[in-house]
Amino acid sequence: MRIELDINGAVRELEVEPRTTLLDCLRDQLALTGAHAGCEHGVCGACTVLFDGVAVRSCLMFAVQAQGSAVTTIEGVTPGPGELSVIQDTFCETHGMQCGYCTPAMVLVAHALLADNPEPTRAEIVDAISGNICRCTGYAQIVEAIALAAERMRGANRPKDARK
Amino acid sequence: MKAAPFEYSRPAGIDEACALLAADESARVIAGGQTLVAMMAMRLARPTRLIDINRIAALSYIRAEKETIAIGATTRQCVVERDPLVAAKLPLLARAIPWIGHAATRARGTIGGSLANADPAAECALIAVTLDAVLAYRASGASHEVAARDFFIGPMITTLPAGAVLTGVRFPVWSGKVGTGFHEVNARQSDFAFVTAAAQVELGCDGACKRIAISVGAVTDFPMRLESAEQQLKGGKLDYAAVKAAVTDALADIDALADLHASAEYRKRVAIKLAMRAVADARDRALGKTVQDTAHAH
Numbered sequence A: 001m002r003i004e005l006d007i008n009g010a011v012r013e014l015e016v017e018p019r020t021t022l023l024d025c026l027r028d029q030l031a032l033t034g035a036h037a038g039c040e041h042g043v044c045g046a047c048t049v050l051f052d053g054v055a056v057r058s059c060l061m062f063a064v065q066a067q068g069s070a071v072t073t074i075e076g077v078t079p080g081p082g083e084l085s086v087i088q089d090t091f092c093e094t095h096g097m098q099c100g101y102c103t104p105a106m107v108l109v110a111h112a113l114l115a116d117n118p119e120p121t122r123a124e125i126v127d128a129i130s131g132n133i134c135r136c137t138g139y140a141q142i143v144e145a146i147a148l149a150a151e152r153m154r155g156a157n158r159p160k161d162a163r164k
Numbered sequence B: 001m002k003a004a005p006f007e008y009s010r011p012a013g014i015d016e017a018c019a020l021l022a023a024d025e026s027a028r029v030i031a032g033g034q035t036l037v038a039m040m041a042m043r044l045a046r047p048t049r050l051i052d053i054n055r056i057a058a059l060s061y062i063r064a065e066k067e068t069i070a071i072g073a074t075t076r077q078c079v080v081e082r083d084p085l086v087a088a089k090l091p092l093l094a095r096a097i098p099w100i101g102h103a104a105t106r107a108r109g110t111i112g113g114s115l116a117n118a119d120p121a122a123e124c125a126l127i128a129v130t131l132d133a134v135l136a137y138r139a140s141g142a143s144h145e146v147a148a149r150d151f152f153i154g155p156m157i158t159t160l161p162a163g164a165v166l167t168g169v170r171f172p173v174w175s176g177k178v179g180t181g182f183h184e185v186n187a188r189q190s191d192f193a194f195v196t197a198a199a200q201v202e203l204g205c206d207g208a209c210k211r212i213a214i215s216v217g218a219v220t221d222f223p224m225r226l227e228s229a230e231q232q233l234k235g236g237k238l239d240y241a242a243v244k245a246a247v248t249d250a251l252a253d254i255d256a257l258a259d260l261h262a263s264a265e266y267r268k269r270v271a272i273k274l275a276m277r278a279v280a281d282a283r284d285r286a287l288g289k290t291v292q293d294t295a296h297a298h
Helices: A022-029 A086-093 A103-116 A122-128 A140-155 B014-023 B036-041 B077-082 B084-089 B091-099 B111-117 B123-130 B227-233 B240-250 B264-286
Strands: A002-007 A010-015 A048-051 A054-057 A070-072 B007-009 B027-030 B049-052 B062-065 B068-072 B134-139 B142-147 B152-154 B165-172 B177-186 B193-203 B209-217
Touching (some): A103 A122, A103 A140, A122 A140, B062 B084, B084 B091, B177 B264, B209 B264, B227 B240
Parallel strands (some): A002 A070, B027 B049
Antiparallel strands (some): A002 A010, A048 A070, B068 B165, B134 B142, B134 B165
16 A cells, blocks of 8 residues: 655655554664564554654554654654754763663653653653663663753753743 | 554445445454554454544544533543543543553553453453443444443453444543542553452432442453442441442452462452452542542653
């Protein structure tokens, strides 16, 4: 089937089999290998992408279902080539990753959380990443990274009246 | 972990979906897909055709209808979770929704999908049974209704006829001094429940119980109302001893599920405890006391 997707801001036209998951489409047809294939049945969270701005598991959707929608992968969150987003920066600073397998998904979940809730409590951060398995860090530094990113993003230049 | 090949249809309306379903007995409806796609990946499900109802606009709504709140089948769980009408009128549902999966699965998962899937541990099914919800479906050009208590008949088995598409669910709204309680035990927050319990009570001005509904989930093949306990507790003050006796009695002879994670004996013991806590929370909230929910941040 022919589909059209907005991938990281660029419209792409593709031919997919109905059974191709959004994850496989991103990885195999668009070479966006930052979306990781872990369990491929919705448990590990490694394949999380932003679907119309909301964090979803790309292994639990078929690409045909995404027709006309906007998908953001980890490749789409950087402000420019060679740069990192605030959240990616804080993951580096706090050692919020080790092997890196869960990291793109963790970063995207953090993006979705902070877009929605600029001042999350620790419990809210923990809840937000609860669907993503990390086997290295023990999660503490990931929580720290997201809290630090939230603090930085709150302090960033914004119109005065937009501040809480 | 790749699904077997299938045909894909995206009907524009409910009757078109029903016709596609009636034409092929191995076709399946897909809503949020948070269970079905995983089952297909593991090849535990091999539908010949997927009928995607996600874009049928008429199936996604939350609205007040007389003394009920009606929710469309493809309304996302995350939408219900944040809906002010649900928070105000169906606090029991609002309390249970954050326990379904994770934020990323609630972003796709739907109310109707969870009901039609009929997992014994599903929170939506438990609340539907507790509140005596009515499910609506469409089959061969006609609309039908079924009470939640007649809908769930086994693990992943419902009375939804072949060729029918679930279209929505209506939850009755209680008025007066109403309180609700929900408890769940699982291995990890947001994982499948070992035991769930829900209670809703209405108290009279004298503090006596006028109306009560208690259910436990994940303990038997489908959500179970503790009717004998409800009968015993009606008119009383819902004190600890009375609730304990009634709930213990109601669960005395059940044939509880057992698996690797939780034995039948464990499930039964926890079900008694959680049902007691759910009733106590519901009573206290009806009395205007502040009761903290466990685990969830929101």
